[in-house]
Amino acid sequence: xxxxxxSITSVIGVFIGFGLNLLSSHLMNKPKLSIAIKNTQNDxxxxxxxxxxxxxxxxxxxxxxxxxxxxxxxxxELYYKKGIIVPCHIDENDRVISPNNFIRYVLMxxxxxxxxxxxxxxxxxxxxxxxxLIDKKIINYEIDLSLFELENRLSETDGIVE
Numbered sequence: 314x315x316x317x318x319x320s321i322t323s324v325i326g327v328f329i330g331f332g333l334n335l336l337s338s339h340l341m342n343k344p345k346l347s348i349a350i351k352n353t354q355n356d357x358x359x360x361x362x363x364x365x366x367x368x369x370x371x372x373x374x375x376x377x378x379x380x381x382x383x384x385x386x387x388x389x390e391l392y393y394k395k396g397i398i399v400p401c402h403i404d405e406n407d408r409v410i411s412p413n414n415f416i417r418y419v420l421m422x423x424x425x426x427x428x429x430x431x432x433x434x435x436x437x438x439x440x441x442x443x444x445x446l447i448d449k450k451i452i453n454y455e456i457d458l459s460l461f462e463l464e465n466r467l468s469e470t471d472g473i474v475e
Contacts, residue, residue, distance in 0.1 A: 345380035348389075348442050348454045350461050353419065370425040372461070374401060374418045376444070378410040385409050385447040386416070391428065391456070393440045398431055399424040408447070432462040 353373045374391070378384050386408050391399040399420065407416045420428070431437055438459045444452040 341381060343380065344382065344384050344446065344450065344452060345378070346384070346444060346452055346454060347377040347379050348444075348456055349375050349377075350420075350456060350458070351375050351417075352464060353417070368422055369419045370422045372420045372425050374420065374442075375415050376410065376418070377415040378412055381412055383409055383411050387445045387447050389418075389442055389444040391440050391442055393431055393435065393437055398427050398440060428458070428461070432458055438462065 351373055352371055374389075376386065376389070386403055388400070388402045390397050390401060401418045403416065403418060410416055428440070431440065439455055439457050442454040442456055444454065446452065
């Protein structure tokens with residue numbers, strides 16, 4: 314009887330350790346992304362006065378792969394509640410993101426305007442990103458828009474804070 318209790322606890326410990334090992338390996342192989350809206354004004358060649366609605370804006374969405382596997386993205390969208398704010402379709406050449414690398418999707422002027430409309434009229438300071446992978450998996454992410462809104466307010470008033 315004295316040997317039965319330690320042997321049962323040893324067997325239970327082995328099963329718990331095996332289960333935790335499977336769980337950790339599953340979580341490590343799961344696709345992980347980090348998404349941010351960046352001001353890429355220094356990278357642009359276009360003059361602000363000559364831009365059109367379908368031209369590039371000074372903002373881009375950068376999708377970082379912080380996981381350990383390659384990720385193949387079909388497309389992604391910025392949305393709030395049930396409405397899509399900006400659909401982002403990626404070129405065929407930029408769909409694969411290797412580990413510790415990123416892709417950049419440059420927002421058009423109309424995309425930036427739609428995002429600004431939601432920030433100011435809907436009083437939101439965050440939006441959600443839904444990334445559709447080529448293998449039909451979906452990754453959801455949340456972006457903070459407070460810095461984006463502040464930069465745009467400052468650029469609209471030419472640095473004059475109301």
